[in-house]
Amino acid sequence: MAPDGTPRHVPVLLEETLEALSPVRGGRYLDGTVGLGGHAEALLDAAPGSELCGLDRDGEALALARGRLARFGERVRLFHSRYSEFAAALRELGWESVNGALLDIGVSSLQLDEAERGFSFSGDGPLDMRMDPSSGERSAWHWVNRENFGRLKECIATFGEEPQAGRIARAIVEARQKAPIETTAELAALVERAYPAAWRARARRHPATRTFQALRMAVNDELGELRRFLDRILEWLPLGGRLVVITFHSLEDRMVKRAMRHWAEGCRCPRHVAVCRCGHVPEVRLLAKKPLSASDEELALNPRASSAKLRAVEKIAVPPGDGGMGEQA
Known part of the structure; x- marks a missing residue:
């Protein structure tokens, strides 16, 4: 401090x-x-x-x-x-x-280090990611649980520059049909499972890094x-x-x-x-x-x-x- x-x-x-x-x-x-x-x-x-x-x-x-x-x-x-x-x-x-x-x-660092803000998967928190939680704007939860496959794929591919955007978007859509995706840890695990095993083995960062970045950029325009x-x-x-x-x-x-x-x-x-x-x-x-x-x-x-x-x-x-x-x- x-x-x-x-x-x-x-x-x-x-x-x-x-x-x-x-x-x-x-x-x-x-x-x-x-x-x-x-x-x-x-x-x-x-x-x-x-x-x-x-x-x-x-x-x-x-x-x-x-x-x-x-x-x-x-x-x-x-x-x-x-x-x-x-x-x-x-x-x-x-x-x-x-x-x-x-x-x-x-x-x-304030946003990244507070799990309840939902910016990072290093701690488990709600899927929020809004720079201004008081704004009333849509949070990451709405993107993950409400957007269609095409928009999710485009978001992850464009803002995250993620080559596995299609696989990740499909995994999200399939998972939410069973139950809403509520937390950052849940989403991070889902993205990690969607990554091909060979890609996971070579990854220098967590497989969910680019997806979280893309959602944050979309949420906050x-x-x-x-x-x-x-x-x-x-x-x-x-x-x-x-x-x-x-x-x-x-x-x-x-x-x-x-x-x-x-x-x-x-x-x-x-x-x-x-x-x-x-x-x-x-x-x-x-x-x-x-x-x-x-x-x-x-x-x-x-x-x-x-x-x-x-x-x-x-x-x-x-x-x-x-x-x-x-x-x-």
Whole structure:
């Protein structure tokens, strides 16, 4: 436990995040996934007088972050919200731009370590997996016990990138015809049995890992959240403003990479046009050509950082028609 009573929390890629954000004294920052407040605390310490708008849809995590960040007083404003809805929070604060924005879109240790949240099969709990259990949205139980074979297979194959998606979906459908599948341990055992014996023998991880990941992503519409955020965040950055995104899944990293490279493109005229007519200029510069990953030293302290990838950009131009949004407030 930390001195303030919050669970011990190790922010992933902390030094790399601070270097990429390069926070300035008196700046305004958005942390769309404030979690337990580790990145936010380091940012506020690094930039005296800076302000932070923090969002999280996990109410339990937000309450713990509020305690951790209490020493910063009015410099911190926290909202129980999806990060795709950041614009509403910024408008409520009267902010017209932010000097930097951060997303760390991995599942928090708080969620993974509490069996009753249903994110992990390391402990037996209900099939929930909702980032915000108070949302009233459908839980993993509904996906497992109510969705048809086709949607289950598609979910597991797409979000989990699971080659045995068909066998797993069929096993789930057959099992629930006898009785509902109620717990994480029950589902994990079912998936393990559905795996071919030869695959089980070669597996480096539990056979249910990808299925649980897929269900969690579907339950929380994680790719949709990321897409909506990326569609809007650039207009809220002033010239020199920076965006840092940490992902833990190949589909999320691919989406971030494509968006950032698209923003960094110059002319977008068709190839047969000899002289540029579109007049488009790069809106950002990539702060690193390849994603940053955890060092060996960090992995020794925090093995969950093994799949983390950090990508970052700096805004260098305001596109025509921006209407002034993104200019320094």
